[in-house]
Amino acid sequence: MTDQATPKALVLGATGYTGQEVVRELRRRQVATVAHVRPDSARLAAWRDRFTALGATVDTTPWEEAALAAMIAQEKPTVVFALLGTTRKRKKMLAAGGGDPQTATYEAVDYGLTALAIRAAAQVDPAPRFVYLSAVGVSPTAKGEYYQVRARAEADLLASGLPHIIARPSFITGPDREDDRPAERFGAAAIDGALAVIGALGAAKLRDRFSSLTGGELGRALVELALDPGASGVFETPALRQRAS
Ligand SMILES: NC(=O)c1ccc[n+]([C@@H]2O[C@H](COP(=O)([O-])OP(=O)(O)OC[C@H]3O[C@@H](n4cnc5c(N)ncnc54)[C@H](OP(=O)(O)O)[C@@H]3O)[C@@H](O)[C@H]2O)c1
16 A cells, blocks of 8 residues: 555656656655656756755666666655656757667657556555656547557556556646747647637637646646545546646
């Protein structure tokens, strides 16, 4: 049984836009937090400084199943957040820098690393709760590699038997995003604008499901859900927004 009375969190993907907000919110609530940073991160020292300043500890276990399972068994988190994902731009940048683009595919990262984390967490007793950041529209029948790999990650999580939360937000964006994602930012603004019109015309459910969340809102919602022993299952934007407030 997971002891939610004294929570401890492991954040995989801590360096991402959402991950940073999750670490911040966990520490704001004084939850013991381990922020995972990949060992080959070019910004490892900066991340260490930033997370340490928040009162989190930093772990750099390599992305190998046995090593990750051993770390989880040692740290004994009550909740593991998996907030990982790549983009086509990341893959192109890696290739341009002489790296292997196959290590930055949706299959390798969005599915592969998430599935590895699920398998590692499922080996540990007591089993931690697993919070997976998926995306709106994910279903086994949705077309497109991005949706299909995420549907498989969700299926793996269900099959693992781990207690879990699956979050399916729409765009995650805001003026505080450090990485340059103009398409996402303008796309979110355009969609939010169109959704406001649609909402005014009466389709409020559609507007609420596809409207964007900031990293701060999503971070608060994910931590709130993770620490609520009664919360379980799939949460889309309206429920996430409610938990963030
Ligand atoms: N952004 C959106 O609008 C949106 C909407 C719905 C769902 N989502 C999903 O939510 C997740 C998080 O979104 P976000 O915007 O917070 O992502 P993000 O800022 O791009 O962060 C991605 C995280 O994944 C890690 N990562 C990527 N490739 C890796 C690799 N090869 N090995 C190890 N770690 C790797 C990154 O670590 P490094 O910093 O070390 O690279 C980072 O911590 C993504 O999976 C995304 O698809 C996003």
